[in-house]
Amino acid sequence: MSVAIQVLKDQVPKNIIAMTISPRLAKNVRRNVKERIIELILMLAALSAVFTTFAIVAILLYESLGFFKTVSIIEFFTGKEWTPLFEDAHYGIMPLVAGTLTTSAVALAVAVPVGTIAAIYLSEFASHKAREIVKPILELLVGVPTIVFGYFALLFITPLLQKIFPELPGFNMLSAGIVMGVMIIPYIASVAEDAMRAVPMSMREGSYAMGATRFQTAIRVVTPAAISGIVAAYILAISRAVGETMVVAVAAGQQPNLTFNPMEGAATITAYIVQVAMGDLPHASIGYQSIFAAGLVLFAMTLCFNIIGHIVRKKYREQY
Amino acid sequence: MNSNTSPTKASVIENLTAVRAMIHRHKRNDILFATIGLLAVMFGLLTLLTLFIDLVMDGYPRFNLQFFSDFPSRRAGSAGLLSAWVGSLLVMFVTFFTAVPMGVAAGLYLEEYAPKNWFSDLIEINVSNLAGVPSIIYGLLALGLFVYGLNLGQSILTAGLTLGLLIVPIVIVSTREAIRAIPVAIREAAYAVGATKWQVVKDHVVKYSQGGILTGVIIGMSRALGETAPIITIGALTFIAFLPPSPITTTAPFINFEWLSSSFTVLPIQMFNWLSRPDHAFHINAAATGAIIIVVTLLMNGTAIWLRYKIRKNIKW
Numbered sequence: 094m095s096v097a098i099q100v101l102k103d104q105v106p107k108n109i110i111a112m113t114i115s116p117r118l119a120k121n122v123r124r125n126v127k128e129r130i131i132e133l134i135l136m137l138a139a140l141s142a143v144f145t146t147f148a149i150v151a152i153l154l155y156e157s158l159g160f161f162k163t164v165s166i167i168e169f170f171t172g173k174e175w176t177p178l179f180e181d182a183h184y185g186i187m188p189l190v191a192g193t194l195t196t197s198a199v200a201l202a203v204a205v206p207v208g209t210i211a212a213i214y215l216s217e218f219a220s221h222k223a224r225e226i227v228k229p230i231l232e233l234l235v236g237v238p239t240i241v242f243g244y245f246a247l248l249f250i251t252p253l254l255q256k257i258f259p260e261l262p263g264f265n266m267l268s269a270g271i272v273m274g275v276m277i278i279p280y281i282a283s284v285a286e287d288a289m290r291a292v293p294m295s296m297r298e299g300s301y302a303m304g305a306t307r308f309q310t311a312i313r314v315v316t317p318a319a320i321s322g323i324v325a326a327y328i329l330a331i332s333r334a335v336g337e338t339m340v341v342a343v344a345a346g347q348q349p350n351l352t353f354n355p356m357e358g359a360a361t362i363t364a365y366i367v368q369v370a371m372g373d374l375p376h377a378s379i380g381y382q383s384i385f386a387a388g389l390v391l392f393a394m395t396l397c398f399n400i401i402g403h404i405v406r407k408k409y410r411e412q413y
Numbered sequence: 414m415n416s417n418t419s420p421t422k423a424s425v426i427e428n429l430t431a432v433r434a435m436i437h438r439h440k441r442n443d444i445l446f447a448t449i450g451l452l453a454v455m456f457g458l459l460t461l462l463t464l465f466i467d468l469v470m471d472g473y474p475r476f477n478l479q480f481f482s483d484f485p486s487r488r489a490g491s492a493g494l495l496s497a498w499v500g501s502l503l504v505m506f507v508t509f510f511t512a513v514p515m516g517v518a519a520g521l522y523l524e525e526y527a528p529k530n531w532f533s534d535l536i537e538i539n540v541s542n543l544a545g546v547p548s549i550i551y552g553l554l555a556l557g558l559f560v561y562g563l564n565l566g567q568s569i570l571t572a573g574l575t576l577g578l579l580i581v582p583i584v585i586v587s588t589r590e591a592i593r594a595i596p597v598a599i600r601e602a603a604y605a606v607g608a609t610k611w612q613v614v615k616d617h618v619v620k621y622s623q624g625g626i627l628t629g630v631i632i633g634m635s636r637a638l639g640e641t642a643p644i645i646t647i648g649a650l651t652f653i654a655f656l657p658p659s660p661i662t663t664t665a666p667f668i669n670f671e672w673l674s675s676s677f678t679v680l681p682i683q684m685f686n687w688l689s690r691p692d693h694a695f696h697i698n699a700a701a702t703g704a705i706i707i708v709v710t711l712l713m714n715g716t717a718i719w720l721r722y723k724i725r726k727n728i729k730w
Binding site: 140141145241247329370385392395 | 439440442443446447449450451453454456457458460461463464467468471514515516518519521522523526527535536539540541542543545546547548549550551552553554556557558561562578581582585609610611632635636638639640641642645646647648681684685688689696699700703706707710711713714715718722
């Protein structure tokens with residue numbers, strides 16, 4: 094029987110078999126191909142994120158390599174003077190790092206207390222309705238462009254501070270840092286609040302049952318339980334402050350200055366990049382390459398803070 | 414009970430007053446902290462309000478139509494924003510068409526298609542990492558890659574692509590959040606009647622997440638509008654007293670892409686330029702520009718937040 098069928102099949106030309114494929118099946122094949130192509134396109138779009146990261150690292154490394162052919166790495170990290178555009182050029186990144194760290198420290202000094210108190214209030218004290226109103230307002234604050242805050246620092250906060258400290262120069266890290274701090278308050282508040290809200294209700298109830306007040310519960314139970322999330326908020330905020338550009342470029346001055354005194358003016362890494370980009374430097378010159386070397390340092394700093402922040406933040410999620 | 418240890422009446426009252434005093438003190442602490450907390454929360458808002466009033470008071474002499482129809486000038490009084498707002502508009506156009514298709518497609522892939530393996534993890538890590546990269550680093554990327562690598566020059570196209578890359582993570586995150594809110598049952602129902610994966614995604618997933626995606630797109634675009642650092646880094650000129658070639662022409666084929674390669678300036682760059690001059694007359698222009706930027710970005714963000722609120726209220730499942 095089966096032999097007979099085999100014989101029959103051999104007699105039928107191949108193209109007839111092809112013709113007997115139902116149109117439905119053919120449509121299915123087309124459909125599957127189309128599905129695969131669409132999936133591929135979507136995947137390529139998602140891969141663009143990976144591509145962007147690699148492009149950033151590649152460009153920064155490539156241009157920095159050109160820079161480090163002229164400048165020794167040891168001089169770059171230990172030199173106390175940064176004057177790449179002068180006749181007598183010095184390439185020590187320390188003044189720029191000092192400026193960056195000082196402005197960030199001032200910003201944190203403002204944002205950490207205010208942001209933490211705001212987070213405790215939002216998570217433990219505010220009614221549902223109040224939270225619904227306040228959170229969008231905090232979000233709006235995040236959306237204000239930084240250049241506008243730069244104006245505020247230079248032409249509002251600095252004159253105000255000069256009334257208190259008459260010897261304060263027109264460009265100083267104090268006013269830039271304060272304004273930057275105001276900018277990152279909502280960020281600290283929202284990340285820290287998330288951490289506090291993740292603390293299980295039963296812990297609060299236990300505390301209330303012992304007769305503790307809201308304030309005592311918030312400070313002695315909820316805050317310690319959420320501490321890793323709160324610390325993560327601070328670390329991520331440092332990363333923000335380090336990478337912030339326009340406020341410091343406008344208000345902190347353009348002169349590299351190895352000092353940790355916020356009452357002085359000093360350029361940050363970001364302000365230096367802006368300053369060089371504003372001028373018309375020829376492509377592949379040492380000045381042009383120096384902004385990529387500075388950018389590489391900045392990128393490495395923010396990446397470190399971001400990674401540490403995310404690791405710390407993950408920890409509290411695993412606790413409950 | 415041993416009557417010897419039972420407290421005397423006087424000591425009970427004393428204890429009671431002490432306890433009452435303590436309760437009173439603790440209640441006062443609660444109220445005190447609630448007040449401080451409210452102030453801390455309002456601190457940001459009050460600053461924003463002060464900032465806005467300061468800008469409007471400084472910049473009000475320039476709030477007239479002339480300010481929008483004049484080119485920048487060496488004389489502060491006759492300098493205007495024409496090239497800046499036209500430039501912003503054109504750059505936003507390019508940014509939109511870069512970030513939205515890429516961000517939405519990536520979000521769809523990560524939520525609907527991506528298998529659970531190291532490859533998807535790699536993409537996820539990169540997306541969350543990119544969201545934390547300072548914007549000026551994107552400027553350096555664009556300077557090396559677009560301006561000199563691909564030879565696009567300091568053009569509208571370069572700026573649009575740069576800002577597009579910058580806001581892609583925002584669009585991806587909001588797309589994914591919107592998609593995650595759609596119940597699995599909707600997808601299962603579509604599969605049950607024979608839909609393919611793409612049909613499910615196109616006709617159901619995208620359709621029901623439109624509002625959420627739009628929210629993210631608006632927030633991203635408002636961020637792009639206010640970004641200054643990356644555009645300065647690519648070396649945008651600040652004194653532009655001409656307009657890019659018009660995208661629409663009177664002769665066939667009626668569309669002209671020359672504007673993409675034109676030099677340009679945008680609102681925040683123009684503001685930075687005026688702000689960094691020592692002459693106070695230019696600071697008035699900067700204040701007026703700042704007020705305009707704030708109004709536009711707050712309107713955009715406000716719309717997005719309101720939209721999200723509406724969507725949350727109107728969810729039908």
